[in-house]
Amino acid sequence: MLSPAHHPGEAAPIIELDGVTKRFPGIIANDSVDLALRPGEVHVLLGENGAGKSTLIGMLSGLLQPDAGQIRIDGKVQSIGSPSQALGHGIGTVFQHAMLVPTLTVAENLLLGGPWWRRPNKEGLVEKVETLAQQLGMRIKLDALAADLSLGEQQMVEILRALLRGSRVLILDESTSMLSPAGVEELGALMRRLVERGMALVFITHKLREATAFGDRISVLKLGRKVGEIEPGRFRELDEDTLMAEIVEMMFGIRSDDPESVAQVPGPVDDTIAPLFSVRDLALPAGPNAPGLSEISFDVRPGEILGIAGIDGNGQKQLAEALAGQRADAEGSITLDGAAIDGLTVGGRRARGLRYLTDDRLGEGTVGSFPVAINFFIKEVGAPPYWKGAFERGAAIDQRAAELIKDYDVRTPSRQTPIGQLSGGNVQKVVLARELAEGARVVIYNKPTYGLDLNNTLSIRQRIREVAAQGKAVILISTELEEVLGLANRIAVMAEGRITGFVDNGPDARMNVGRLMIGISQ
Amino acid sequence: MSAQDISTRPSTTEAAPEGEAGQPATPAARGVGKRLAMTVGPVLVALALAGLLLMALGVNPLTYYTYVIERGLLSPSGVQQTLTRMGPLLFLAAGLIVSFRAGIWNLGGDGQFLLGAVAAAASAPLLAMIMPAGFAVAIAFVIAIVVAMLWSLVPALLKGYQGVNEIITTLMMTFLGASLANVLVKLIFLDPGTTVPQTRTLPVADRLPRLFDTTISSGLLFGLAAIIAVHLMMVKTSFGLKLRIVGANPRAAIHAGLSVPKLTVAVFALSAGLCGIAGALDVLGVQGNVRADWNPGYALTVIPMVFLARFNGYASIAFVGLLSVLSIGGESAARRLGVPNDFTLLLVAIVLIVLAIAEYIDHRLSKAAKV
Amino acid sequence: MSDLFTTVFLGALFFGAVTAAVPLLLAGLGEQMSEKAGVLNIGIEGMMIFGAYTGFLGAYLSESLWLGFATGMLGGIFVALIMVVLCVRYGLNQIVIGIGLTLGFEGLTALLHHFQFSRTYPRLPAAEPFPIPILADIPVLGPALFRHHLIVYLALVLVIVMSLLYRRTQLGLNLQAAGDKPAALDVAGVDVFRTRTIAVVFTGAMAGLGGAYLANIGAGLFVPFITNGAGFLGIVLAMLARGRPLWVLLGAMLFGICLGLTTALQVAGINIPTDVIQMIPFLAVMAMLVAFGRRSSLPAALGLPYERGAR
Amino acid sequence: ADVEAIAILTPEEGTDYGWNQQGVDAARAAAEKAGVELIVAQGLGYGDVRPTLRELAEEGADLMIAHASGYNTSAPEIAEETGVAVAIVDTPEALKQGLIADYTLSGHEGAYLAGVLAAKTTRSKTVGVVVSGEPPSWNSQSAGFAQGVKATDPDIKVIYAVIGPAAYSDAAGGKRVTESVIAAGADVIFGQGNGSSFGMLQAVETTKAADGEKVMFIDVIGDKSSIDKGYLLSSVIWDIEPVYSAMIQDLKDDTFGTKSYAIGIKDDSVRLLKTPQVDEAVWEEVQAVREKMVSGELSIDPVFDAAEVRKLMSEVEE
Ligand SMILES: Nc1ncnc2c1ncn2[C@@H]1O[C@H](COP(=O)(O)OP(=O)(O)OP(=O)(O)O)[C@@H](O)[C@H]1O
Numbered sequence A: 001m002l003s004p005a006h007h008p009g010e011a012a013p014i015i016e017l018d019g020v021t022k023r024f025p026g027i028i029a030n031d032s033v034d035l036a037l038r039p040g041e042v043h044v045l046l047g048e049n050g051a052g053k054s055t056l057i058g059m060l061s062g063l064l065q066p067d068a069g070q071i072r073i074d075g076k077v078q079s080i081g082s083p084s085q086a087l088g089h090g091i092g093t094v095f096q097h098a099m100l101v102p103t104l105t106v107a108e109n110l111l112l113g114g115p116w117w118r119r120p121n122k123e124g125l126v127e128k129v130e131t132l133a134q135q136l137g138m139r140i141k142l143d144a145l146a147a148d149l150s151l152g153e154q155q156m157v158e159i160l161r162a163l164l165r166g167s168r169v170l171i172l173d174e175s176t177s178m179l180s181p182a183g184v185e186e187l188g189a190l191m192r193r194l195v196e197r198g199m200a201l202v203f204i205t206h207k208l209r210e211a212t213a214f215g216d217r218i219s220v221l222k223l224g225r226k227v228g229e230i231e232p233g234r235f236r237e238l239d240e241d242t243l244m245a246e247i248v249e250m251m252f253g254i255r256s257d258d259p260e261s262v263a264q265v266p267g268p269v270d271d272t273i274a275p276l277f278s279v280r281d282l283a284l285p286a287g288p289n290a291p292g293l294s295e296i297s298f299d300v301r302p303g304e305i306l307g308i309a310g311i312d313g314n315g316q317k318q319l320a321e322a323l324a325g326q327r328a329d330a331e332g333s334i335t336l337d338g339a340a341i342d343g344l345t346v347g348g349r350r351a352r353g354l355r356y357l358t359d360d361r362l363g364e365g366t367v368g369s370f371p372v373a374i375n376f377f378i379k380e381v382g383a384p385p386y387w388k389g390a391f392e393r394g395a396a397i398d399q400r401a402a403e404l405i406k407d408y409d410v411r412t413p414s415r416q417t418p419i420g421q422l423s424g425g426n427v428q429k430v431v432l433a434r435e436l437a438e439g440a441r442v443v444i445y446n447k448p449t450y451g452l453d454l455n456n457t458l459s460i461r462q463r464i465r466e467v468a469a470q471g472k473a474v475i476l477i478s479t480e481l482e483e484v485l486g487l488a489n490r491i492a493v494m495a496e497g498r499i500t501g502f503v504d505n506g507p508d509a510r511m512n513v514g515r516l517m518i519g520i521s522q
Numbered sequence B: 001m002s003a004q005d006i007s008t009r010p011s012t013t014e015a016a017p018e019g020e021a022g023q024p025a026t027p028a029a030r031g032v033g034k035r036l037a038m039t040v041g042p043v044l045v046a047l048a049l050a051g052l053l054l055m056a057l058g059v060n061p062l063t064y065y066t067y068v069i070e071r072g073l074l075s076p077s078g079v080q081q082t083l084t085r086m087g088p089l090l091f092l093a094a095g096l097i098v099s100f101r102a103g104i105w106n107l108g109g110d111g112q113f114l115l116g117a118v119a120a121a122a123s124a125p126l127l128a129m130i131m132p133a134g135f136a137v138a139i140a141f142v143i144a145i146v147v148a149m150l151w152s153l154v155p156a157l158l159k160g161y162q163g164v165n166e167i168i169t170t171l172m173m174t175f176l177g178a179s180l181a182n183v184l185v186k187l188i189f190l191d192p193g194t195t196v197p198q199t200r201t202l203p204v205a206d207r208l209p210r211l212f213d214t215t216i217s218s219g220l221l222f223g224l225a226a227i228i229a230v231h232l233m234m235v236k237t238s239f240g241l242k243l244r245i246v247g248a249n250p251r252a253a254i255h256a257g258l259s260v261p262k263l264t265v266a267v268f269a270l271s272a273g274l275c276g277i278a279g280a281l282d283v284l285g286v287q288g289n290v291r292a293d294w295n296p297g298y299a300l301t302v303i304p305m306v307f308l309a310r311f312n313g314y315a316s317i318a319f320v321g322l323l324s325v326l327s328i329g330g331e332s333a334a335r336r337l338g339v340p341n342d343f344t345l346l347l348v349a350i351v352l353i354v355l356a357i358a359e360y361i362d363h364r365l366s367k368a369a370k371v
Numbered sequence C: 001m002s003d004l005f006t007t008v009f010l011g012a013l014f015f016g017a018v019t020a021a022v023p024l025l026l027a028g029l030g031e032q033m034s035e036k037a038g039v040l041n042i043g044i045e046g047m048m049i050f051g052a053y054t055g056f057l058g059a060y061l062s063e064s065l066w067l068g069f070a071t072g073m074l075g076g077i078f079v080a081l082i083m084v085v086l087c088v089r090y091g092l093n094q095i096v097i098g099i100g101l102t103l104g105f106e107g108l109t110a111l112l113h114h115f116q117f118s119r120t121y122p123r124l125p126a127a128e129p130f131p132i133p134i135l136a137d138i139p140v141l142g143p144a145l146f147r148h149h150l151i152v153y154l155a156l157v158l159v160i161v162m163s164l165l166y167r168r169t170q171l172g173l174n175l176q177a178a179g180d181k182p183a184a185l186d187v188a189g190v191d192v193f194r195t196r197t198i199a200v201v202f203t204g205a206m207a208g209l210g211g212a213y214l215a216n217i218g219a220g221l222f223v224p225f226i227t228n229g230a231g232f233l234g235i236v237l238a239m240l241a242r243g244r245p246l247w248v249l250l251g252a253m254l255f256g257i258c259l260g261l262t263t264a265l266q267v268a269g270i271n272i273p274t275d276v277i278q279m280i281p282f283l284a285v286m287a288m289l290v291a292f293g294r295r296s297s298l299p300a301a302l303g304l305p306y307e308r309g310a311r
Numbered sequence D: 001a002d003v004e005a006i007a008i009l010t011p012e013e014g015t016d017y018g019w020n021q022q023g024v025d026a027a028r029a030a031a032e033k034a035g036v037e038l039i040v041a042q043g044l045g046y047g048d049v050r051p052t053l054r055e056l057a058e059e060g061a062d063l064m065i066a067h068a069s070g071y072n073t074s075a076p077e078i079a080e081e082t083g084v085a086v087a088i089v090d091t092p093e094a095l096k097q098g099l100i101a102d103y104t105l106s107g108h109e110g111a112y113l114a115g116v117l118a119a120k121t122t123r124s125k126t127v128g129v130v131v132s133g134e135p136p137s138w139n140s141q142s143a144g145f146a147q148g149v150k151a152t153d154p155d156i157k158v159i160y161a162v163i164g165p166a167a168y169s170d171a172a173g174g175k176r177v178t179e180s181v182i183a184a185g186a187d188v189i190f191g192q193g194n195g196s197s198f199g200m201l202q203a204v205e206t207t208k209a210a211d212g213e214k215v216m217f218i219d220v221i222g223d224k225s226s227i228d229k230g231y232l233l234s235s236v237i238w239d240i241e242p243v244y245s246a247m248i249q250d251l252k253d254d255t256f257g258t259k260s261y262a263i264g265i266k267d268d269s270v271r272l273l274k275t276p277q278v279d280e281a282v283w284e285e286v287q288a289v290r291e292k293m294v295s296g297e298l299s300i301d302p303v304f305d306a307a308e309v310r311k312l313m314s315e316v317e318e
């Protein structure tokens, strides 16, 4: 783990927020927030889902305007009326969601923003990028289409863009949530190099380990208010565990030691039990931006959680889709309880009890403009008792939706609220309820806790354990090693569309999985 | 991209006032009242604007509007014309609602309308010679539906299986459809009894019955039934929900196991079928035949109406009614005051644009009010 | 019969094809920029008819074709500005407003025509051609391609200019970003509204110019509904061309040549009903769509109003 | 029966120097002559005019002149429904006493004379017929024109071209096609079109014939002399006033609906316009042909079908 090598003093802040307040219909997203961003400091912003972190960032980057309070830059009160003003003040932002134009090349993306009549100065760019990349140890493919980059590479490009613009302040909003562990370490190292150059960094994350490893100062938001701050002085004094405990208390009001650590490591299940779910020689042709699959074979026994680890983009999503029946071009055999299901459609497989929890809950998992209530049932449209004949039975749907909202603790203003307005964690709970509510026998989870806050993460992990305990077969795809190690009985490692090996969970599992991931077989 | 992405402010939130799943009646009623106010107000503003233009032309706007309302809405024979005109327009609105709600921009309604009309006009008079008129008309409707559906097949397959944007294909098919309708009328289904290039005429007595003692075609009732049925289908049935899922998020539809290509083809078939019925209804209920070069372009003017109605069937009835009043009444007022008939076109456009602006202001205000 | 196909006749035929293609080319180039920037400009027919009217009025009053082109562009821009305010600024539905503008300006120009010109039907003098030396004397091709009004060559030059603009300038990048991912353009510090405004105003200018060309050179006068769906064809051409100006030119020429073919077959006395011949250009385009239309990649944000900070 | 008011319905505004204007002007003249009120409903388009017909009937019109072939289905129906007499075009078989009368206007005789005039005027021995559409009344004139040309000089080529889709308002198409026809050698153009005929006129005014001289234009139905710039050779003028006057009289006499009305060269209701551009000697020759027609020595059958018309052209061309 990295620890701050350089200890900055209390330099004068570049930016100060003073009583900044932002209201949205029916909610105060930021309530009189004070915050100072100083050069040479990584300022970590923590808070639950919906605490108001992104809103605060929106105001710094010119996307949103505060309703009250003021922003001082270099001591002077300034307004940040647009993203270009923010850039003018030297504030660069890497947003929670990628902000590159997919149809332009990396170079073109970096050139966006020049005077419109000018010819884009590619030569000058190449030069500047080379120097910067060398200084910071980044690798940038200037001629690649942005759409062809991995999420991590896209983030690097966005960081580079902020630096090219001469930013003094760099804001990273949940930049690590899509990175592999190695990518996270790399980003952390880069952050250190940047603050060493005198920049002020804002780092938003849901992962406390990252906060403690990379931060110099921590501020915690809760329900739009700032509920606490840990100064660099105290930050350095406390050891990691105490620090985490203190943060958790600020965020959730509960005391716990390491909330993410798992008491007992699950061991392998009895391999004499007949498998519930078997896959043999599954293959899929490669797509333009996605790897194909080949020779994928595995069994999952009832009550077993099979973890699938690997760096993002190695065919995990394709595997999940092929298993769920979303890929017509898949070959190979899939059996559930001894019966072949590879000839069945998505609906057919679902009827047999195969459930797939997608990692893209807003893109394909839900219909954002539809009410929460309907989203519970979009995979069984037309089925009784919610539809009778062809007709919708509103009362039955409402009643069942109310039950599920209660059972799964979905926080929503009403059943009729469009699901797109809920926070990510709550959307995830709706999807979870839909897949697990009735008749599940085999469940495929793809990154089930991506982007969720700690509370939601923990409760969803608990649900996964419960599901397996009920004798169902579980496939858990995750890029977070901790998650896989904490839940799975057995772990398969995927690389370039193949399974490169299986590891039984146990004391040596972390090392063995790690070796497989970096290409060293057991 | 696919045209699903061509967003429409009206459709961004589906939790519309009428409620998806059995909401209490009072807020719904209040919603309707408010919608009514939000429609009548802007229409008045639009009329005032058009009135200024009339004054510039030296025409008293009050007289003009008195004539419009008198003819379009109040005089017994005028209102019968208005109601008759609504019949085919309602079918077009129904057809457009199906496709727009499913996220498919069928801009080919006019071509489907024309071919439906020609198919009906070609078949009904011939069939009526060998069977009772009622059967003949019924079969002609079926033929019109089939022809219009077939006409939409190329855009449907291209969209469903090749992802070709349907705005281009349906626009092209409308140009093509208008030419083809002409070819059919002039060369194939020509009435041999006249030198005028038109199809055989279905006698008045054989056309769809009129309502009671009026001149209102029973097409109005079919139109009302169709649009209400389509509305209920879209909001109350599983098939409608599937279509709406495809429309709102095609990826979610695939994830949920829906066959998007098949549903796409089904949407085209339904939508084109309804537009084809509109054409057949105009022929079998009102016109009796199709003449060469006839293309009333109804679908193009109905498109904005269903948008303004936020794809809601009931609201569409009101907007189609408004369009009919303006066109029937406007024609009369223009004639009586010596204003060129083109003024009616301008009037409809001003109403359309002002309504769209009002919709926007309403949206803003209700957003601000929630704070 | 075949002696009709003299070089003079063929020259005139292709000359007519070019004349018919120019308004489509201009409309298509204009629409292309709107679409690139994410605005589906259904109102282009209205911009065109108003440009035809103001262009004719300007040329008629000033007795200068060039002033007429200028007023035509201004007329198109006027309609485009309405579209900018309503659809780009306030994000109103582009299809509703587009159809509204088309109907409204068709009605308005017919009305104005009625009061101004319907008793006199003023006509402009013949447009002075600008023969390109040497090239203009090539048989058939010379008179067909190189004896046009200067504005025709400018329209052709525009194809190249647009290609360069899209590929070689910052504005080209901005436009593409505004259509594919406006939020990314915004956070890069470029005003999405301004970018889209430029695009829609350009569309208006081109549509207006196309209309003015149609009225002043194509017809030499203004009559109501003179554009006859040329704007809608422009939309189709722009969508088919998928961002490449050269393809707009090819598409427009295809239409022009098909129209010329219609005339040629008739003049040759070939007894195909004209309604059948008239379907040729549309059939040709549909055939192209069936053959090559697969996954036509339109800008991802086409038709979507942009709202900063919205989720 | 008493006749107090008559109405006329036209598809376009009555300011087109053509079909619509001649109709409206004639109705106005006839109404004035008979001392009855005239209601004008113009610019109604080619869609459904039943609403307007019903309204005019309510407003007290005793006769509704449905002045477009597109109205000949709806008008008789409304006549049956309301009991108000209507006059329709191109439908001689639809007569009904007291209710429906037909006036089939065919300028084929006048067009024949125009053909003679054109044949005697052309220098290049090639003439053109440009039309924006193919309705029966235009077909009969196209055919008549071709017959007139052929009878005068069988060696003259007649080129025939229809403009294109929705061409009634396609002025640019009118100009383009006319220019092509001129390039094919024609130096006299016989043009029929509504809005598009102004484009034809424009083409004639701005394009030189193969010999570098003027191309001449022969118009139909109306009189464009007031807007001519010296290129209008003639026009087949229709005077519909006698027809409408006769209708009003028949309505008064209760004989309405017993006969078809027509126009022809005998009573000068179809006549050739004499412009300064017509050579006096040629005019005399044309008048001689006219005399033959009046005397019955020469008679021409109208051809209404588009395919027949085109065949006639090919024959002429052979
Ligand atoms: N565009 C918006 N419209 C309405 N409300 C909004 C909008 N953006 C944010 N909010 C509100 O602001 C609150 C804070 O949201 P914000 O996105 O800042 O949370 P966050 O701390 O970034 O959460 P996360 O950890 O999930 O990213 C939310 O509860 C939400 O209700």
Ligand SMILES: Nc1ncnc2c1ncn2[C@@H]1O[C@H](COP(=O)(O)OP(=O)(O)OP(=O)(O)O)[C@@H](O)[C@H]1O
Binding pocket: A048, A049, A050, A051, A054, A420, A421, A422, A423, A424, A425, A426, A451, A452, A453, C310, C311
């Ligand atoms: N357009 C919107 N209108 C109303 N409320 C919104 C809107 N967008 C977001 N919100 C609210 O903002 C809150 C947080 O939204 P956001 O998408 O930032 O979730 P989140 O906190 O990032 O969740 P997660 O970290 O799980 O993604 C939610 O409670 C949601 O209700």
Ligand SMILES: [Mg+2]
Binding pocket: A053, A054, A055, A096
């Ligand atoms: Mg956030």
Ligand SMILES: [Mg+2]
Binding pocket: A049, A096, A424, A451
């Ligand atoms: Mg989030």
